[in-house]
Amino acid sequence: RKEVEQDPGPFNVPEGATVAFNCTYSNSASQSFFWYRQDCRKEPKLLMSVYSSGNEDGRFTAQLNRASQYISLLIRDSKLSDSATYLCVVNAGGTSYGKLTFGQGTILTVHP
């Protein structure tokens, strides 16, 4: 089983749609969770951290379910500029240097 698994997509949605991405992780000791966004041929950029209580940043909502080892990202009112690859990222618990494990990414294309 991969440490971090994501549905690779691609997800093709019209502008204004709501889209949800899911991610599962295998290390129950993981402590920190993130969503990164990567545009084509660019570096990954931190989109948001994921907190146990769930958190929202504008049109983006992240949820964490520790019992099921499951993370989600919801994007409301999709914009053309949301087209990118979304990476689910997990920090392995108990490491002092902060090793991150990246999922393969979910490709999102928002069309007019």
Added chain:
Amino acid sequence: SQTIHQWPATLVQPVGSPLSLECTVEGTSNPNLYWYRQAAGRGLQLLFYSVGIGQISSEVPQNLSASRPQDRQFILSSKKLLLSDSGFYLCAWSHTGYEQYFGPGTRLTVT
């Protein structure tokens, strides 16, 4: 604010040639530093990390090496490149040990 630089942005090198990629961070001190590689169509693979000057840990065996001669400088090297070394090389820094921030990357093609 913190800034991370990488150079060169792109590089084309023949098989068997040496490699040196540089990464520098500004606006912070004593960061954790990381080197990743992303092969075409694949996820990010952690190659090396460093928690301080001269301290390097390798995650995967390969013909690459890393060095940290200064607090905010991280260098990735190879004596002889292989075709399989082609990829997108990313440097990242972290202060808390949690979220990491990436540089713009170097796209390496080995021919």
